[in-house]
Amino acid sequence: MDLKLKIWRQASPTDKGQFVDYDVHNISTDASFLEMIDILNDELIEKGERPVAFDHDCREGICGMCSLYINGHPHGPEAATTTCQLHMRKFKDGETVVIEPWRAKPFPVIKDLIVDRSAFDEIIQSGGYISVTTGGVPDGNSIPINKEHADLAMDAAACIGCGACVAACKNASAMLFVSAKVSQFALLPQGKIEAHDRVKAMVAKMDELGFGNCTNTYACEAECPKEISVANIARMNREFIKAKLG
Amino acid sequence: MSSSHFYSSITKKIIMSLMGLFLLTFLLVHLTLNSFLLFDKNLFNEGAHFMGTNPFIQVFQWVLFAGFAIHILYGIILQIQNWVSRPKGYKKRAWMEQSPFSKYMIYTGAIIFIFLAIHLGNFFFVKMGWVGNGVPELGGKEDMGQLVIDLFSNGGYVAFYVIMFLLMGFHLDHAFQSAFQTLGLNHPTYWGFIKGLSRVYAIVVTLGFVIIPLVIYFR
Ligand code: HEM
Ligand code: SF4
Ligand code: FES
Numbered sequence: 001m002d003l004k005l006k007i008w009r010q011a012s013p014t015d016k017g018q019f020v021d022y023d024v025h026n027i028s029t030d031a032s033f034l035e036m037i038d039i040l041n042d043e044l045i046e047k048g049e050r051p052v053a054f055d056h057d058c059r060e061g062i063c064g065m066c067s068l069y070i071n072g073h074p075h076g077p078e079a080a081t082t083t084c085q086l087h088m089r090k091f092k093d094g095e096t097v098v099i100e101p102w103r104a105k106p107f108p109v110i111k112d113l114i115v116d117r118s119a120f121d122e123i124i125q126s127g128g129y130i131s132v133t134t135g136g137v138p139d140g141n142s143i144p145i146n147k148e149h150a151d152l153a154m155d156a157a158a159c160i161g162c163g164a165c166v167a168a169c170k171n172a173s174a175m176l177f178v179s180a181k182v183s184q185f186a187l188l189p190q191g192k193i194e195a196h197d198r199v200k201a202m203v204a205k206m207d208e209l210g211f212g213n214c215t216n217t218y219a220c221e222a223e224c225p226k227e228i229s230v231a232n233i234a235r236m237n238r239e240f241i242k243a244k245l246g
Numbered sequence: 247m248s249s250s251h252f253y254s255s256i257t258k259k260i261i262m263s264l265m266g267l268f269l270l271t272f273l274l275v276h277l278t279l280n281s282f283l284l285f286d287k288n289l290f291n292e293g294a295h296f297m298g299t300n301p302f303i304q305v306f307q308w309v310l311f312a313g314f315a316i317h318i319l320y321g322i323i324l325q326i327q328n329w330v331s332r333p334k335g336y337k338k339r340a341w342m343e344q345s346p347f348s349k350y351m352i353y354t355g356a357i358i359f360i361f362l363a364i365h366l367g368n369f370f371f372v373k374m375g376w377v378g379n380g381v382p383e384l385g386g387k388e389d390m391g392q393l394v395i396d397l398f399s400n401g402g403y404v405a406f407y408v409i410m411f412l413l414m415g416f417h418l419d420h421a422f423q424s425a426f427q428t429l430g431l432n433h434p435t436y437w438g439f440i441k442g443l444s445r446v447y448a449i450v451v452t453l454g455f456v457i458i459p460l461v462i463y464f465r
Binding site for chain 2: 006008019069071072073077098100103104105106168170171172173175203204206207210211212213214215216217218219221222223230231233234235236237238240241244
């Protein structure tokens with residue numbers, strides 16, 4: 001298949017940047033979206049031009065590195081899919097595809113389609129962990145965990161920290177990401193101990209970094225490749241209220 | 247801009263949602279009172295008289311104004327911070343909002359605010375004697391019902407009123423369920439019900455406020 005691409009090119013964080021048009025030809029419908037850009041980049045290198053910089057790592061939907069805002073959607077138009085798992089058969093022959101970086105104040109563009117997502121790391125560092133003192137490994141069955149909570153914690157822990165929720169949200173809010181991290185701990189006995197401090201610290205960090213306020217548009221849930229539920233945001237709000245009152 | 251100046255993002259939302267729920271309740275009371283006008287003007291006048299004289303309500307009306315002021319103030323702060331959070335927008339952005347009217351809350355909110363100002367000018371300020379020729383009288387008593395009926399005999403005003411309430415309905419449709427989500431009251435078992443109730447509330451309240459002037463105009 002043939003495609004017309006409109007790609008955001010920006011040489012450095014301070015460069016103004018602009019959209020550049022590219023044509024790609026004979027792309028296999030079985031190629032992934034990233035492979036399609038690989039092909040374009042090979043052609044650009046052959047021509048002596050600068051290849052398009054983009055993030056990727058595992059290419060199997062688990063690391064959260066790939067990004068790209070494709071035709072108006074983070075990770076492209078297909079639901080519950082990362083860009084590395086998006087196939088070209090989801091596009092029409094001859095279609096124009098607009099490719100942009102994530103846009104949010106806390107995610108500055110480094111180069112072309114690569115943004116700096118270390119703001120998420122800072123949020124994790126502010127409280128997204130449990131403190132353990134090393135020693136003997138406790139018996140796994142000594143702490144009973146109810147099945148429902150274990151499942152909900154697993155669902156929340158599926159978040160790969162890709163930032164699509166922020167990219168999708170009209171407010172550039174990080175609430176879905178932060179609430180997934182808060183929830184995965186708050187639901188389990190080991191995480192409950194520091195739950196109050198954790199939620200306060202992580203929310204404060206999220207605000208400080210300049211992410212927007214959630215207005216419950218639920219765009220994040222619709223665009224999340226791991227289908228993290230906005231019920232996690234409600235849980236985080238409950239945790240936050242408990243922490244403030246308690 | 248550091249948001250810590252105006253509390254954390256979640257605290258702001260909780261304040262907004264509590265004030266919003268308060269306003270949602272007030273709208274129901276107001277609609278009930280207005281609906282008396284369809285049946286009996288005297289009943290409406292008695293209701294208005296009660297509202298205008300009962301000491302509890304007298305105090306409460308200032309609480310209500312404060313509620314509006316806080317909701318509006320936080321609505322504006324929240325929106326400005328949200329605009330600042332994305333200095334550069336997208337070239338192409340799909341419709342992704344799952345609660346459709348969530349996208350326009352600041353605009354529908356601004357519409358409500360404009361309407362509120364005009365509405366207060368038409369009724370509350372007249373009643374307080376700050377503007378206009380005062381409230382008509384009937385048998386030595388204030389005839390608020392007549393004031394309303396006079397206004398609603400003007401087709402242009404009725405059309406304006408109807409359009410304003412339709413736009414307010416969009417605010418309400420998102421608002422009701424959003425307040426529950428903000429307060430953490432999202433449970434898979436009840437969430438469908440709350441969303442349904444939100445839509446029913448918005449439709450009933452909007453139609454209620456819209457039907458009254460139409461009935462009076464065409465009666
Ligand atoms: C009868 C009048 C009003 C009612 C019943 C009402 C109710 C609500 C409720 C319940 C919410 C959801 C709050 C939450 O989820 O935390 C909301 C959101 C909002 N309201 Fe209002 N509101 C009214 C008037 C206004 C006015 C006059 C403005 C003025 C600008 C405004 C601006 C906003 C904004 C920007 C939001 C979205 C932010 C958010 O979701 O928290 N509202 N409203
Ligand atoms: S919540 Fe979903 S969209 Fe947001 S960072 Fe996690 S996986 Fe990505
Ligand atoms: S490259 Fe790892 S999730 Fe896409």
